[in-house]
Amino acid sequence: MTEQPLSPQFGVTQDGFVLKGFDAVLADARTRARQMWATLGLEPDLTSTSSLGKLIEATVHEDAELWKRLEDFYYASFVCTATGDSLDLLGDDGNLPRRELPASGEVTLTLGGGLPGRSYIVPDGTQLVTAAGPGRLSFVTLAPVELSSTTPSQRVAARSLTRGSRGDITAGEIVGVDPAYEQIYLSGFGVATLTVTNEQAFTGGLGMEDDDSYRGRQLGISRSLWTVEAGRQSVLNVDGVVDVLLSDPLGGVDVSQSFFDEFDFGERLFSGERQIGAAYTFDVVVAHDFRWPWRTTGAVEGVYERVLREVDRVRPAGVHPNIVAADHIDVGVRARIVVEPGYDPAALSAAIRTRLAEALGTLRLGGDVLYSQVVRAVVEVPGVLDVQRLHLRRHPPAFGRITFGEVVHQTPAVDAAIGRNLLMGTTELPVFRADADLHDLELVTP
Incomplete structure (x- = not known):
């Protein structure tokens, strides 16, 4: 007796959902028709040109579309495959709604009373504000601007620090630089003045974040309030936060630690250094976008204050966060670049x-700057033929702010050898700014 092959499995299987295509549905329909007519002793004509064949094909088209809808319904139940409204429903289940986008536009910066022969730099991330009042909004510039008495006015892109349609302001609503920001960062202007206005409306606040970004946030969401993952997720949801590192070596917030709930509070301490009755803290190292102020400056609430508020929502009672800013390491490039003539x-x-x-x-935090990655990025620029004598450079900030792990002290400027990567510490975030003085690019023609 010949063993009959197993029929294909369709629908929900161990390997996921297997779609039953039009050919398979049509073959099954023809088989059932033959079996029905065979009970009457008849052999039907089921070819595509026959009337019965056309009726079967018309019905099968509807069944095939139904199978496609079943496949969509199945994959809409998983974050990694859901899209659109289905992804929104999964986010609602985890109390993580889709974010609105910040509005963007352009502003005109105008210098007044500038001294001849002097340049005035308006840095990237300059904070701009609308008129004072309860509904005052803040914006930041997205590129540095150099002004002088010969070029007193320039346009620059800007973005709202408030998500949603509130940032869709009309022309002329931006009135100037935030006074607190101007006092701290633009005091070098002296008697020169800086006026700001938006000649056109800002748009984009009605948009929503794309599926890929929203899916990435959902994949990392924690379903528990009392874990390091939950704390990390809450911090990453703060606007302006790039990455975060939580250190909880004693297990006060991380219930997954093997020694959690094993301490005898009546006989021993958590550790030898900790005093009885002292507050328990865990470290939260936050890497943030430099355009957002770390502490509240003028009308813009600082990253520190917003992170503290979010962590307080998920931390256990009696366990307090020690929030510190990560070490932002400025990365530069020194190289000889061979370019095509005429550029x-x-x-x-x-x-x-x-x-x-x-x-x-x-x-992200701890991410090494790879030599090969830099070479590839440079040679991808049209007009570049070769990269020679490439050195990666770093300019570390002041050390000693991070309370755990070893930090190697280095000179104010460090050049890595040719071919060597820039290795970052666990609490270090590499930052590359296009306008930094750390870069030394020598362009030559062959």
Whole structure:
């Protein structure tokens, strides 16, 4: 007796949902029709040109579409495959709604009373505000601007620090630089003045974040309030936070630690250094976008205050966060770049810096800057033929702010050897700024 092969399995299987295509549905329909007519002793004509065959095919088209809908319904139940409204429903289950986008537009910066022969730099991330009042909004510039008495006015892109349609302001609503920010960061202007206005309306606040970004946040969500993962998720949901590192070596907030709930409070301490009755703290190292102030400045609430408020929502009672800013390491490039003749050196240098900022802008805490990654980013710029004598440079900030792990003290400027990567510490975030003085690019033609 010949063993009959197993019929294909369709629908929900161990390997996921197997779609039953049009051919398989049509074959099953024809088989059932033959079996029905065979009970009457007849052999039907089921070819595509027959009347019965056409009726069966018309019905099968509807059944095949139904199978497609069943497949969509199945994959809509999982965060990794759901899209659109289905992804929104999964986010609602985890109390993580889809974010609105910040509005964006352009502003005009105008210098008044500038001294001849002097340049005035308006840094990237300058805080702008609308008129004072309960509904005052804050914006930040997205690029540095150089003004002088010969070029007193320039346009620059800006973005709202408030998500949603509130940031969709009309023309002329931005009145100037935040007074507190101006006093701290633009005091070097002296008698010169800086006026700001938006000649056109800001748009984009009605948009919503894309499925990929929303899915990434959902995949990392914690379903428990009392874990390090829950604390990390709450911090990452704060606007302006790039990455976060939580250290809880004693298990006060991380219930997954093997020694959690094993301490005898009547006989021993958590550790030898901790005094009885002292507050228990865990470290939260936050890497943030430099455009957001770390502490509240003027009308803009600081990252520190907003992170503290979010962590307080999920932390256990009696366990307090010690929130510190991560070490933001400025990364630069020193290299000899061979370019094709005919290209403008200044424009090509700016294009190289912009490309490097895009390539290195995705790094996170502890992410090493790879030599090969930098070389690839540079040679991808049109007009670049070769990269020679490439050194990666770093300019570390003041150390000693992080309370755990060893930090190697280095000189104010460090050049790695040719071919060597820049190794980052656990609490260090590499930052590449296109306008930094740390870069030294020598462009030559063959």
